[in-house]
Amino acid sequence: MLLIIKELELGMPSSVERKLTTILCADVAGYSRLMGQDEEGTLHSLKNARKIIVSEIEKHSGRLINMAGDAVIADFSSVVKAVHCAVSTQTMLLAHRQNAPDDVPLSFRIGLNLGDVIIEGEDIFGDGVNIASRLESLAPKDGICISGTVYDHVKGKFPIGFNFLGEKKVKNIEEAIPVYSLDLAKSSNPEGKSEEPVIQTSDAEEQALRKQIRRQAGFYRRCMTVGCLVVFLFLINILSSPGYLWFIWPTLPMLLVLALDGMRAFGKGHYMDQWEEKKLDELKRNKRHKAR
Structure with missing residues (x-):
């Protein structure tokens, strides 16, 4: 009775059935283009x-929801089995494509969300479904x-x-979603160890990180030198x-420097970087002015 009252207070009809599940969405990349080029061949493939x-969905204890057009939607009670199914499906599809050269080559994309x-009814x-579709x-x-x-599971x-x-x-989801892609090349780790996610960074970010690491390494070397001198x-x-x-007295200036x-090496001295950038811009402007 209390549950029904709470549902009414929240504006939720008690007849709505819900569940927590892992949703798999898959479709063919460039399906419309392929159909335009070869309808019969694409449909056959x-x-x-x-x-x-x-077959893979059933093998991994999943439930097929529907197959509309080129899309496939299924759900799984186990997150691990859902991921296994996705990996196995892509592996089997790739093998089929290699063994059936006469078929129109179809590349599927898969998204998974818990x-x-x-x-x-059966739908x-x-x-939860929308996010899986966007991930796909x-x-x-x-x-x-x-x-x-x-990923957390x-x-x-x-x-x-x-x-x-x-x-x-x-689209249509308010909060940003943490997204991971699966590196299928690493799906067979000979040591059987789980891989940590690789954080992808731009070239500029990587250069900045490398510069920061070099500064910190230099700081540690100078610490050893100053320590020996002291x-x-x-x-x-x-x-x-x-x-x-x-x-x-000679030690104090060394420790101050x-x-x-250390402040610069560990991110507390960004004003030095800004000064360097301003100085570099100033030199460039002077050079251009002289060239004129």
Whole structure:
């Protein structure tokens, strides 16, 4: 009774059935173009591919929801089995394409999402399905994209490579979605260890990171040098004039410079970078002015 009252207060009809499930969405990349080029051949290849997909869904305890046009939607009670199914499906489709050269080559894209859905008869609806569909559109040809919720459940469960693509804004979904692509080349790890996601960065970001690492490495080297000098000065001080600790005075400037160097090496001295950039721009402007 309390549950019914709460549902009425929230404006939710008690007759709506929901469940948490893993949704798989797949479709053919460039399907319209292929149909325009060869309708009969593309349809024949699609039927053959569907047989493989349906077989893999059943093999991994999934439930086929529908197959409209070139799209396939299925759901799984197990996240791990859903990912296994996606990987196995792409592997089997690739093998079929290699063994059936007369078929029109079809490249499928697959998206996987773990989400709450509304059950309506044999069909499912809701944001969970929409997100899986958007992930499928983000996947490359013969590739797989999964949401962050799926990744959280499968990391460490079986050997496969993951690439973190960042948080993506997709149509009709308010919040950005963490997206991972599966590196199928790493799906057979001989050591049986799970791969950590590879963070993809731009060339500019990588150069900045490398520069930061070099600064930090240089800072550690200078720490060792200054440390040796301080010990050396201390020993000379003790041996020559133990009653007066004069080694402190040459040590203080070195420590001050080292502290400033550390601030820059660990991201606290960005004003130096800005000064360098301004100086570089100024020199470029002067050079252009002289050239005129």
